[in-house]
Amino acid sequence: MSKGNLAGGVIPPCALHLAGCANSKKCAENLPGKCSIRVENYGKRCPGQNKTNKTWLPALADIQLRLNSIKKLSTIALALGEERTRTELIPFLTETIYDEDEVLLALAEQLGNFTALVGGPDFAMYLIPPLESLATVEETVVRDKAVESLRIVAAQHSAQDLEVHVVPTLQRLVSGDWFTSRTSACGLFSVCYPRVSAAVKAELRNNFRQLCQDETPMVRRAAAGKLGEFAKVVEVEYLKSDLIPMFVQMAQDDQDSVRLLAVEACVSIAQLLQQDDVEHNVMPTLRQCVNDSSWRVRYMVAEKFTDLQKAVGPEITKTDLVPAFQYLLKDTEAEVRASAATKVTDFCSNLDKGSQEQIIMTSILPYVKELVADPNQHVKSALASVIMGLSPILGRNNTIEHLLQLFLLQLKDEWPEVRLNIISTLDCINDVIGIQQLSQSLLPAIVELAEDSKWRVRLAIIEYMPLLAGQLGQEYFNQKLRDLCFNWLNDHVYAIREAATLNMKKIVQTFGTQWAETNIINQILVMYKNSNYLHRMTCLFCINALADVVGADIIKRLFLPTIKVLSTDPVANVRFNVAKTLQKLSPFLDQAAIDEHVKPILEKLNTDTDVDVKYFASEAMVGIAAA
Known part of the structure; x- marks a missing residue:
């Protein structure tokens, strides 16, 4: 913007250098509807300032300042009042639409919310000219925003x-x-x-x-x-x-x-x-x-297929869309097959109930079986994300007879994303066939995946474990799954170790404190002797997690002695985690136990040579005292 552009105009400098004037908000507050500053005063002292601002003129060329000014147009309009906004500000904006795209985008957005500032719906037509100009610029995002604002204004x-x-x-x-x-x-x-x-x-x-x-x-x-x-x-x-x-x-x-x-x-x-x-x-x-x-057109048909199905109704679906769906599931382009595969369950669930099972078994399932062995990993992954949803539709017998083998193939697929997607939806099949059938058919593959080379697959198995444990029972868990849970605690990936500690907590909630003391707590606590400090820290993390569910007796009898040993650990990270753990355990202990066991450890840590250890020890002491 140059001074020449403004000659003869009547827009207050506040409107033009709003971002450069520190007192522009004050101007707007003090002069609502009666700002007397005009363009003749362009570059002179703003009454909201104590001295002439000589720095804003060159700064006006900076796009960010202009952008800030545009974003504050509503403040300017409030200062001018409705009539001057209509007769001065809007014409000025209309005549000077030549700025950077970012500024024009902000202007287009602002004008869509300007109806009240020009006097309400009766005067909304004043906003049409600048928006019309913005709707013709070269940049697509500016035009789209201008049209969006025009729609808002037109509706008013x-x-x-x-x-x-x-x-x-x-x-x-x-x-x-x-x-x-x-x-x-x-x-x-x-x-x-x-x-x-x-x-x-x-x-x-x-x-x-x-x-x-x-x-x-x-x-x-x-x-x-x-x-x-x-x-x-x-x-x-x-x-x-x-x-x-x-x-x-x-x-x-x-x-x-x-x-x-x-x-x-x-x-x-x-x-x-x-x-x-x-x-x-x-x-x-x-x-x-x-x-x-064009595969892009076929892809769009696949993307919109279930919407089309709902729109055309069951009869046309049966006569026309089922053959069309088969065609898309066998498309030569992997992107089309993948898109169609994600619609398998939704398409089947929307079929007319009277012929649903017959259509799925004869017209859809054969194509699904081919997709399970598709050469493209993205197609198999897309199918794996939804295929479990067929179980509730087809029922127990059809699931056992026709689907379990497909699930097993996908659980053993070479691509980790396929395995992960199947694991993540296991709850669908569990509700249909029951845990016993699931354990006989799929559990061996699930156990194998517990040691999968991809950590995200292992993580998915961990998250499913509490449900398996609760439904299989203590005896089965102790025989088949408990060792897996301990292996996860020693995993080389932190996210797995963290999830494994929460997994232990959920399993203890399921089986109870007595089972925990007999079967897992001693094996967890023995980790404090591990030569790897990360495993010693995992021991502390488990204590933290289990404290919520095991009760004060186990905390005093088993946890505190272990924590005391770890408080002298040679690694500072372990020692300051001891301080954090003691603060976590203190609400579960009576005052006598705190005075006898907790405070002496924290006082010793508070004199530690490591700054972080001293800090967390001090924080723990303050937190316990305030509780």
Whole structure:
């Protein structure tokens, strides 16, 4: 901005160098609606300052300062008042839209919330010119934000003002020389159409058809993206006569980027039509999209498949969508197969209950079996994330007979993400076939995964272990799973050791304190002798976790002697964790135990040569004293 740009204007310098004036907020507070500063005073002393600010003029060129100024436009508008905002600030902004994209983006966002600041809905039309200008700029994000704000402002117009001010703006954008204005126009039809007269509606439908046939692919893309939204506000008769031909035309466009957006519109259109109309007007085009030469279009069909299924209803699903789904599951492109695979469970659950099982067993499951052995890891991983969901749909017998073998294959898959996704959804099958059947069929593979080379797989098994323990019982756990839990405590990955300590706590909550003392506590405490200090710290972490569930007797009898030994550990990290552990245990101990066992250890640590040890010991003493 140069001074020449402002000559003859009437915007207060506060509005222009707001970010550079430390007292701009004070100006706004003291002069609401009656700021007398004008552009003639540009560069002179601001009354909110004690001396002339000579530094803000060059700083104004800095984009961040201008950005800050724009973000405070509402403060400026409040200072000016509604009338001056309408007559001075808005025209100024309209005439000076030439800034950096970041500044324009902020301006477009601000103007969408400006209606109250210009005097309310009766004066909302004053915001249209700057937003119209912003809707034509080159940068896409600025245009999109301007259209978003135009939609907000348009919705606040009365029906009469909408026709007088907003519709002409829309039509100017439609007829703009540059594609940028025509793409922006596409976003305004659904806001304007419902509240205008029949004659104007006819014009708008013609305008939209014009955009759908535009010679520029970017404009056709924008129109295709808004076709479904526009269809929702158009009367059904015109939907059939005007919009469906546009939809069919776009689904045959020579640009796949247009065709794939037509698939999205297909969902909205199908939801608005009766079944016969869907079959006649939509399905031929959808079948064409399923077989499209571009994988991106087929991918979009797969992405929207369950939405399409709900829109077209059970009969068309049975006759048309099941074969289409089979085609997508066998697609030559891995991305399409993966997308379709993620929809398997949802598609099956939405099938008509009367024929659901028969369709799944004969028409879907054979294709699922092929995907389990798919050569692409992403396809197998996508299937593994949902396949367990078929168990509740097919029931116990079908799960045992047909699905368990597939689950087992995926548990043993070479790709860790496949194994992880299966493990993460084991609860689905457990509720259907029961823990005994699960333990017989899948537990050997699960136990094998407990030592998987990928730590995330081991972590998933740990998180599932408390559920297994509770349902398999103490005897089975002691025989088959307990040693695994101890191995995790010594894992080389910290996240596994941390999860293993919480796992122990949950298992003790399940089996009780007496079981814990007999079966695990002594093995945990013996870790204090380990030569690796990380394992000695794990011993402390376990004590911390178990303190909540084992009771004061075990803490005094078993935990405190171990902690006392560790308080003299040669590694400072271990010693300061002793201090933290004692603070954690103190609420479970009576005062006598604290005085006899806890305080002497902390007092000794408080004289430690290590700064961190002294700090945590001091913190623990203060915390215990305050409790």
